[in-house]
Amino acid sequence: MNKQFFITTAIDYVNGQPHLGHAYEKIVADVIARSRRSLGQETFFLTGLDEHGQKIQQAAQAEGKSPQAYCDELAVDWKAFAKKLELTNDDFVRTTEPRHKEVVQAILTKLHAAGQFYRKTYRGFYSTKEETFLTDKDRRPDGTFDPAYGEVIELEENNYWFKLREQQQWLIDYLEKNPSFVAPDHRRNEVLGFLKNNELEDLCISRPAARLNWGIPLPFDKDFVTYVWFDALVNYISIPAAHGDATVLSALKNSQPSTLNPQLSLWPADIHVVGKDIVKFHAVFWPIMLKAMGLPLPKQILVHGWWQKDGAKISKSTGNIVDPIAVIDEWGLDAFRFYVLRELDIGPDGNWTDAGFKSRYQAELANGLGNLINRSLSMLKRYRNGVVPAKHDELAAAAAKAADETRALLKQNQLQSALQSIWGLVTRANQYVDQTKPFSLAKDPAQARRLDEVLYNLTETCRVLAVLLWSFLPGTAVKIYAQLGLTSAPDKLDNVTWGGLPAGHKIGEPAPLFPRKEER
Numbered sequence: 001m002n003k004q005f006f007i008t009t010a011i012d013y014v015n016g017q018p019h020l021g022h023a024y025e026k027i028v029a030d031v032i033a034r035s036r037r038s039l040g041q042e043t044f045f046l047t048g049l050d051e052h053g054q055k056i057q058q059a060a061q062a063e064g065k066s067p068q069a070y071c072d073e074l075a076v077d078w079k080a081f082a083k084k085l086e087l088t089n090d091d092f093v094r095t096t097e098p099r100h101k102e103v104v105q106a107i108l109t110k111l112h113a114a115g116q117f118y119r120k121t122y123r124g125f126y127s128t129k130e131e132t133f134l135t136d137k138d139r140r141p142d143g144t145f146d147p148a149y150g151e152v153i154e155l156e157e158n159n160y161w162f163k164l165r166e167q168q169q170w171l172i173d174y175l176e177k178n179p180s181f182v183a184p185d186h187r188r189n190e191v192l193g194f195l196k197n198n199e200l201e202d203l204c205i206s207r208p209a210a211r212l213n214w215g216i217p218l219p220f221d222k223d224f225v226t227y228v229w230f231d232a233l234v235n236y237i238s239i240p241a242a243h244g245d246a247t248v249l250s251a252l253k254n255s256q257p258s259t260l261n262p263q264l265s266l267w268p269a270d271i272h273v274v275g276k277d278i279v280k281f282h283a284v285f286w287p288i289m290l291k292a293m294g295l296p297l298p299k300q301i302l303v304h305g306w307w308q309k310d311g312a313k314i315s316k317s318t319g320n321i322v323d324p325i326a327v328i329d330e331w332g333l334d335a336f337r338f339y340v341l342r343e344l345d346i347g348p349d350g351n352w353t354d355a356g357f358k359s360r361y362q363a364e365l366a367n368g369l370g371n372l373i374n375r376s377l378s379m380l381k382r383y384r385n386g387v388v389p390a391k392h393d394e395l396a397a398a399a400a401k402a403a404d405e406t407r408a409l410l411k412q413n414q415l416q417s418a419l420q421s422i423w424g425l426v427t428r429a430n431q432y433v434d435q436t437k438p439f440s441l442a443k444d445p446a447q448a449r450r451l452d453e454v455l456y457n458l459t460e461t462c463r464v465l466a467v468l469l470w471s472f473l474p475g476t477a478v479k480i481y482a483q484l485g486l487t488s489a490p491d492k493l494d495n496v497t498w499g500g501l502p503a504g505h506k507i508g509e510p511a512p513l514f515p516r517k518e519e520r
């Protein structure tokens, strides 16, 4: 049984509506998932929702709803959002589902029995917004706490704590021996720097039910619920367990009801895609939790940057937001997917501007790709009644170069560079039209043969582009194939090889892919 390529996203807090940052992360993971499938790898893509904790409890209260009813309502919007983005996720986890809660409790039982937890009374500062205890180390130079922590209160509480201190050295060694465990490099260096310069504090994994009851009860002490991050991280293995993953089930010693599925092997995850604000949870707490459970570590934590809009933080309260749904409704999903992937490499921070969005739409989609496909197919229709002429190889080398580069870049998750390489071919083919001037050739019967050659090169380039674009702009790729009169899907990179269109094949109807928009 081959292991599937297993990719996950962070699970979003269910309160609030999806914004640009959530959309970006999910699209990045979707492109990687699609590209692995297109490269021939069996793939499992998981995304979902984080539904427990104080934030959610308070938001539900504010609306006069029970937390579960509140989550159920919002989950409908989030699932619809995943569909709107055309995510190819194989499952969608909600942390309030029994299949997830059972695994969290099985793990807690196991770690408790293994002596990993202890009780301690802690008196100190607590951020209710972040649901976390703060120490003096978290103070800013002027003595205050970052406003991101919201209201900070003084609290004395007796809780269960998870021993992290003793785990510090192996984790440092692991990060040093496995340079690709956290990517990009500078994020790994940050984690290493943090681990080398600070003593790891033990992690408080419970919250008294008397103060906060919207959580998973500790199986060994009903007066407490599970800390929301301990609960949330477990989604990466609870869903494999629910699907019958042998590795996870054997670590849980079958203490929960899923049955083994011999056809499936997910854990360890190949990639956890996460934002830069939650690296510590994924690169420090999560590996330590996994080691304590006796499970292998994920292969990579792939960290993306944060989007701003017009150079300022995205924030609902200031109204500085990008509403992905509105953009998609106005410009189409693929225009949105294209802009975020082309504008921002995985790693640095990005800046959304409406002008930048429109300019890429106009230049790269409407005048670049859209124009190439539309004029190529329209000319074939007009001059050859839509029938593909004999194979000719003038653009074959350019197509092969783009294909080889794209394959290699996709294997390294270099999505932005892959798009640049694909656009190299778009530009080359548009230049080819300008140089060969098929519209002039068509006027001279003596040039009929040359026109056939040019039209083959252009039509076949359109087909190659559809295959290369499939992971990024799936709707566009499918439309190009349909306009080419092909009934198969452009979803396998092996089909990128030049010469796929046979002579005599009749194409379908050309139609503009990215209509030019009037300036308003």
Ligand code: MSP
Residues within 6 Å of the ligand: 009, 010, 011, 012, 013, 020, 021, 022, 024, 025, 050, 232, 233, 273, 274, 275, 276, 277, 278, 305, 306, 307, 308, 314
């Ligand atoms: N629920 C936790 C994650 C638990 S994972 C086991 C969480 N949720 S979140 O809704 O706040 O954020 C979800 C993801 O969206 C995170 O990876 C976060 O970095 C990302 N983003 C939130 N705002 C963002 C931007 N402005 N830009 C890019 N990504 C951003 O954290």
